[in-house]
Amino acid sequence: MNVEFIEALEQLEKEKGISKDILIEAIEAALISGYKRNFHSAQNVRVDIDRQTGRVRVFARKTVVEEVLDPRLEISLDASREINPSYQLGDIVEIEVTPADFGRIAAQTAKQVVTQRIREAERSIIYQDFIDREEDIITGIVQRSDNRYYYVDLGRVEAMLPFSETMPTERFKHGDRVKVFITKVEKSTKGPQIFVSRTHPGLLKRLFELEVPEIFDGVVEIRSIAREAGHRSKIAVHSNDANVDPVGACVGHRGMRVQTVVSELKGEKIDIVRWSDNIEEWIANSLSPSTVLSVTIFEDEKTARVVVPDHQLSLAIGKEGQNARLAAKLTNWKIDIKSESESLKENDVLVTSHDDQENTSLHYDQEGTPSDVDEN
Incomplete structure (x- = not known):
C-alpha cells in the first residue's frame, strides 16, 4: 500500500463519515489474521500501517524471559539486550518480520476490509441517526408492500409500516409521499430495522408541533392525547403565557392550522380542548x-x-x-x-x-x- 491508499481512506472519511483511523485499525487487525494464515505462523504479531506513507510492516511480539520454552513467543534476556540494553524480564520485544511479498496480501485484505467496514459503518451511522429520531415524525415515499408491511423509503433506509399501524381508510401505492411516526429502531444483521406508524398518538402531537409555532417554542404545551386513528381524536393543550389562547393557537386563523393536520390524517376529526388543573373543569372540557x-x-x-x-x-x-x-x-x-x-x-x-x-x-x-x- 502507498500514499494513494491513505489519500483514498481520507476521501472516504470525508464522503462517508467513516474515520480513517478506524479503517486502518480494522485493516491492521485483518492483516494479522492474513499473515498467520498465509505464512503458517503461530507467532504473536502486530501489523503497523504508517498513517502518512501507507507502508505496512509486521512485527513479531516476544516476551523477555530467563529461559525460552517457545521461541515463537519468547526471547531470552541476553538476546533482547542485544537489541536494546534497557529491556527487562517481562518486557515485550518487537522484531520486524515483514515478508517480501506481503504487499499483495495487504492490498487484497485492505480491499475486503474497507468494503466490509464501509457497509458496517454506514449501517451504524444510519442506526445512530434514527435511534435519535425515535418518537419523531419523518416523511417517506412508499416503495412496495407485501402481505404485512408497506416499505417506506426514508432516503438511506427503508422503514416498515405495518398494515395494523395504518388508518382504516388508508391505502398506499408506489410513489405516495407519507408522513410517519418512528416507533422503534432495532439493530439486525442486515442493518437497522425501522418501524413506523400512522396510528400512534405521537404522530398527532408531532403534526401539531410542525403546524403550531407556539407548541414548538414551548409557549403552548400538549398535555394529553386520546386517539382513535382515522375516526376522531382529542388533544388537551395548556398555555404558559396568559396572553396566548392555547386552543386558538392550535386552531389557527380560520382553522387553517388544524385543517392542515386533519388533511394529513385523511379527515380524522380533532377536538382541541383546554387543559386545566381543576379536575371538574378539565373533565367538563x-x-x-x-x-x-x-x-x-x-x-x-x-x-x-x-x-x-x-x-x-x-x-x-x-x-x-x-x-x-x-x-x-x-x-x-x-x-x-x-x-x-x-x-x-x-x-x-x-x-x-x-x-x-x-x-x-x-x-x-x-x-x-x-x-x-x-x-x-
Whole structure:
C-alpha cells in the first residue's frame, strides 16, 4: 500500500463519515489474521500501517524471559539486550518480520476490509441517526408492500409500516409521499430495522408541533392525547403565557392550522380542548363539543359524575360512545354521564326514599368500556 491508499481512506472519511483511523485499525487487525494464515505462523504479531506513507510492516511480539520454552513467543534476556540494553524480564520485544511479498496480501485484505467496514459503518451511522429520531415524525415515499408491511423509503433506509399501524381508510401505492411516526429502531444483521406508524398518538402531537409555532417554542404545551386513528381524536393543550389562547393557537386563523393536520390524517376529526388543573373543569372540557352542567368528583374511585342537558346527552356520549370514551382516555378518569332530567329524578328519589333505584346512565372508564351503573 502507498500514499494513494491513505489519500483514498481520507476521501472516504470525508464522503462517508467513516474515520480513517478506524479503517486502518480494522485493516491492521485483518492483516494479522492474513499473515498467520498465509505464512503458517503461530507467532504473536502486530501489523503497523504508517498513517502518512501507507507502508505496512509486521512485527513479531516476544516476551523477555530467563529461559525460552517457545521461541515463537519468547526471547531470552541476553538476546533482547542485544537489541536494546534497557529491556527487562517481562518486557515485550518487537522484531520486524515483514515478508517480501506481503504487499499483495495487504492490498487484497485492505480491499475486503474497507468494503466490509464501509457497509458496517454506514449501517451504524444510519442506526445512530434514527435511534435519535425515535418518537419523531419523518416523511417517506412508499416503495412496495407485501402481505404485512408497506416499505417506506426514508432516503438511506427503508422503514416498515405495518398494515395494523395504518388508518382504516388508508391505502398506499408506489410513489405516495407519507408522513410517519418512528416507533422503534432495532439493530439486525442486515442493518437497522425501522418501524413506523400512522396510528400512534405521537404522530398527532408531532403534526401539531410542525403546524403550531407556539407548541414548538414551548409557549403552548400538549398535555394529553386520546386517539382513535382515522375516526376522531382529542388533544388537551395548556398555555404558559396568559396572553396566548392555547386552543386558538392550535386552531389557527380560520382553522387553517388544524385543517392542515386533519388533511394529513385523511379527515380524522380533532377536538382541541383546554387543559386545566381543576379536575371538574378539565373533565367538563374533555367532553367538548357538548355542554356540561355539573361535574361531581369521587376521588377514591377516580370517577366523575357528569350532568349534561337532555338534548346533548347523545352528543356527550358520541356515536357508539366515542366522545365519552375518548374523554375518559384523555383525562384518565372514569366518567359517568347523566342527562339533566335523569339527574333531577335521581335526586328527587334520593330525597323521598332510601330504596335502591336503577340507573341506566352510561359509565366510561379509561379503557373506554361502557357499562350500566347502579347507584343508591
